[in-house]
Amino acid sequence: xxxxxxxxxxxxxxxxxxxxxxxxxxxxxxxxxxxxxxxxxxxxxxxxxxxxxxxxxxxxxxxxxxxxxxxxxxxxxxxxxxxxxxxxxxxxxxxxxxxxxxxxxxxxxxxxxxxxxxxxxxxxxxxxxxxxxxxxxxxxxxxxxxxxxxxxxxxxxxxxxxxxxxxxxxxxxxxxxxxxxxxxxxxxxxxxxxxxxxxxxxxxxxxxxxxxxxxxxxxxxxxxxxxxxxxxxxxxxxxxxxxxxxxxxxxxxxxxxxxxxxxxxxxxxxxxxxxxxxxxxxxxxxxxxxxxxxxxxxxxxxxxxxxxxxxxxxxxxxxxxxxxxxxxxxxxxxxxxxxxxxxxxxxxxxxxxxxxxxxxxxxxxxxxxxxxxxxxxxxxxxxxxxxxxxxxxxxxxxxxxxxxxxxxxxxxxxxxxxxxxxxxxxxxxxxxxxxxxxxxxxxxxxxxxxxxxxxxxxxxxxxxxxxxxxxxxxxxxxxxxxxxxxxx
RNA sequence: GGCGACGUAGCCAAGUGGUAAGGCAGAGGUCUGCAAAACCUUUAUCCGGCGGUUCAAAUCCGCCCGUCGCCUCCA
Numbered sequence: 001x002x003x004x005x006x007x008x009x010x011x012x013x014x015x016x017x018x019x020x021x022x023x024x025x026x027x028x029x030x031x032x033x034x035x036x037x038x039x040x041x042x043x044x045x046x047x048x049x050x051x052x053x054x055x056x057x058x059x060x061x062x063x064x065x066x067x068x069x070x071x072x073x074x075x076x077x078x079x080x081x082x083x084x085x086x087x088x089x090x091x092x093x094x095x096x097x098x099x100x101x102x103x104x105x106x107x108x109x110x111x112x113x114x115x116x117x118x119x120x121x122x123x124x125x126x127x128x129x130x131x132x133x134x135x136x137x138x139x140x141x142x143x144x145x146x147x148x149x150x151x152x153x154x155x156x157x158x159x160x161x162x163x164x165x166x167x168x169x170x171x172x173x174x175x176x177x178x179x180x181x182x183x184x185x186x187x188x189x190x191x192x193x194x195x196x197x198x199x200x201x202x203x204x205x206x207x208x209x210x211x212x213x214x215x216x217x218x219x220x221x222x223x224x225x226x227x228x229x230x231x232x233x234x235x236x237x238x239x240x241x242x243x244x245x246x247x248x249x250x251x252x253x254x255x256x257x258x259x260x261x262x263x264x265x266x267x268x269x270x271x272x273x274x275x276x277x278x279x280x281x282x283x284x285x286x287x288x289x290x291x292x293x294x295x296x297x298x299x300x301x302x303x304x305x306x307x308x309x310x311x312x313x314x315x316x317x318x319x320x321x322x323x324x325x326x327x328x329x330x331x332x333x334x335x336x337x338x339x340x341x342x343x344x345x346x347x348x349x350x351x352x353x354x355x356x357x358x359x360x361x362x363x364x365x366x367x368x369x370x371x372x373x374x375x376x377x378x379x380x381x382x383x384x385x386x387x388x389x390x391x392x393x394x395x396x397x398x399x400x401x402x403x404x405x406x407x408x409x410x411x412x413x414x415x416x417x418x419x420x421x422x423x424x425x426x427x428x429x430x431x432x433x434x435x436x437x438x439x440x441x442x443x444x445x446x447x448x449x450x451x452x453x454x455x456x457x458x459x460x461x462x463x464x465x466x467x468x469x470x471x472x473x474x475x476x477x478x479x480x481x482x483x484x485x486x487x488x
Numbered sequence: 489g490g491c492g493a494c495g496u497a498g499c500c501a502a503g504u505g506g507u508a509a510g511g512c513a514g515a516g517g518u519c520u521g522c523a524a525a526a527c528c529u530u531u532a533u534c535c536g537g538c539g540g541u542u543c544a545a546a547u548c549c550g551c552c553c554g555u556c557g558c559c560u561c562c563a
Contacts, residue, residue, distance in 0.1 A: 011492095013504095031563075044563035074561070156558080162490040163559060205561090227563030228493095234562090257563070258493095259556095266557075295511080296501065301494080301556075311500060311512045318511085321525080343527090361502090369502050373510035380527085387519090387527045459521055466523075477524050486524085 003058065003363045005223075006299060008231060008254040009155055013365055016253065018222050024060045025221035026052065027213040027251075029230055030112070032069040033093035034078045036276040037100045039289075039304055040260045040267060044227045046290055046415070047257045047298040047366075049106045051225070053413045054362050064109040065216045067209060068094055071116050071202050076191060086192050090116075100277040103286050105415045111216050115208035119194045122203045122211045125245050126183045126196075134244040138174045140186025140199045146179045149240045155254060156232040181237050183207050206237040210250075214242065224251040228258055228299075258301045267304075275304070284309055285428055291316045291416050294368040315376070316416070317428065322379030324421035325386045326404050330397060338395035343388045347381040348399050354378050354406045358413075368414060375410055375417075378403060432487035438472045447476065447483050 003016040018024050028048045031041055048066075055062045070090035079086040094114075115122075126142050129135035134148050146152045146160070153159060160179055172178070182204035187193035193200035203211075213221065219242070226235065235254065242250040259266070262273040280289055292312035296302045340348065354374055361370035382403060389396065411417040419427070433440065446465050453461040466476050473488040 029563080032561090038563085040563045042563085047563090072561095156491080158491055158559075229558075229562055232491095232558065233560090259563080261556085264556090268562080299493095300501085303500085307512090308500060315511055325526090367502075369511095370509070373502065376510055383526055384528090454521080457521075463522065470523095475524060478520075478522095479525090 004365055005253055005255060006365045007252075008256050009251075011157070014253070016222075018060070019220065019252070022059070022061055024055050024062045024223065025217040026055070026062060026223040026225065027065045027067075027209070027217055027221060028109075028224070029209060029226040029234065030067045030069065031093075031097055032072045032074055033090045033097060034072065034074040035093060036096055036278060038267070038274045038276050039280055040227065040274070041097075042100070042104060042277050042280070042289065043260050043293050043302065044225075044257050045101055045106055046104060046293045048225050048255075049104075050294060050298075050368065050414060051223075051255070051366055052107065052109070053415065054366060057409070057413050058359075062110070063217060065111045065113065065213060066109040067212050068097070068112060068114045069205070069208060070094065070114045071192060072205060087116075103281060104277065104290060105286060105418075107415075113212045113216065115203060115212070118208065118211045118215065119203065121215055122207050123184075123196050125207060125211055125214075125241065128245045129183065129241065132244065135183055136176065137184075137198050140201060141174070141182055142184035142198055142204075143175055143180040144183050144237065144240060144244075145176060146181070146240065147177055149244050151243065152179075152240050153232075153236060155236050155239055158232070181206065181233065183241065206234055207241055209234075209238050210242040210245070213238075214246070219246040219248045219250075221251060223253045223255060225255040225257070228256045231256060257298045261301055261303045263305045264303055284313065285424075285431065287416050287419065287424065288313045288316055290414075291372075294414055294416065295372055297369055298366055313428075317425070319375060319379055319417060320419075320421045320424045322382050323404075323407060323417065324425060326382055326400055326407075327421060329382075329386060329392050330400050330404065332392060334397045335391045335393045337393040339393065340395060341385075341389050343381070343384040344396050344399065347378075347385050347396075347403065350378050350381040351399055351402045351406060354403075355409070358406075358410055362413070371410065371414070375407065378406065429487060432473075436472060436474070436487065438469075438474070443469065443474055443485055447485065450476075451483060 004013045005016050006013045026048075028044075031037060045066075048064075052062060052064045068090070071086070075086050075089050079089045082089070126135060129144065130137065130142065133145070135142050135144050137143075153163070160177075163179060184196060184198055184201050184207070185204055186199055186201040191202070193202055213224070224235065224238075231254075239250050261267060262275070265271065265273055267274045288309065289312075292304075292309055293302065295312060295315070302308075354377075357374040358371050361367045361374065364370070382400070385396070385400070392400070407417060446469060450462050450465040453459075453465070469476060469485070470488070475486050475488050477484045477486065
């Protein structure tokens, strides 16, 4: 089955056919580096990281470009506010972005260009647009003349008249058309600037992406991604600039991820209901966040709230416990023979199917929710074997090993489940234990006392200890091998 | 005002023409001294409402109701 993707440009799912067989050229809008990243950035970047990984998984040679917007009004404002140079702001938040993305387990894109390192390329495009009559200069600024680009608004499917009727923007009298947008901004005194044919200034917001994508991917490339909120005006303007300058199609497939809501409300700085990635990672493991973000389809809105994160945590833990079972069964004694129990046969079927199910799910516009469902199904099969089969023979061992490998494939694409299971489980246990008001030593001591009580069948004392620990959020798990504990 | 998206069980969430995945929570059972975990069974005669197309619709079309987003910087 071929990969199908939802293309914002056509509003439909389409079969993905790259320009050059076997190769994919992909550009994703990065961040403007003026503040810490929030979970909206986390989603966008995790989603396209997953897409990047999957394209590679199915055998494409992928060139993935993600930019840093390192010069912008917001950066200048922040620098003025903090009383530091603008490049200090961008340098700092590039480092913070890199740190955040690394903690979320993202792979590095092929290229991570910066806007300020492409000023000559940007100026060249603006000049070309001016030569072709698509742009005009006014007192040091240069604007794109939207009236000259017939396809303007083809991505966001609006029309100029309606846009102007509902416009909430102050009209700039110097523009020929209120919808014309800045390609180059003349510098006011004290502002950072680069020399240009129009005087000292800096690039407009959209032009950098046209310049950098062209440099690394060519005039026409396969995939351009970003958050839904970038459709208008950012991506619309990129199309206008690039296609007007080059006279060739800009992008074949436009992919946009949905928003993150906070407790069902739009996340925004003015509402004060946004969380930075760092804040979230203080409360939840990075894999939990990643699992949560991928447990819904990338185009759907997703609601960030404690209940949903807790559910994600529980689900992820279930899978890791299952993986730990696979390891335990595989690493134990292997008996001779190749007969299979019902549960063994059932697992064999699930293992055989999982690879195909995963491909089908992902080929359908990267349906990670469905892919994860398949994984849960496999894990149930594993647990059933663990419960019902006391002996692992050669054949069952092979099946379990195949299950382990199948999960490994999914793990590499989703960027989850790639920890060693017992390490993950230990990690979340110590994370929770750190929040407890009782030390590990005290817990161990109480468990020892309880073991003694149980030995003498003093179950009253035994239950007393368990209830005491439970009141401190400690859950005990008795097994023939002894008692272990976990945090509720 | 213009444009667009969405509305599936208590909750989260797949499913775009063939008779409702998966997870969480709940109930019953197995196991256990009792629990926990795990496993088994179970939980939507039905997919916001009303019409229409079709042999057949949650899935296509129309209208209505509701929620949300974009139109200003935004992932």
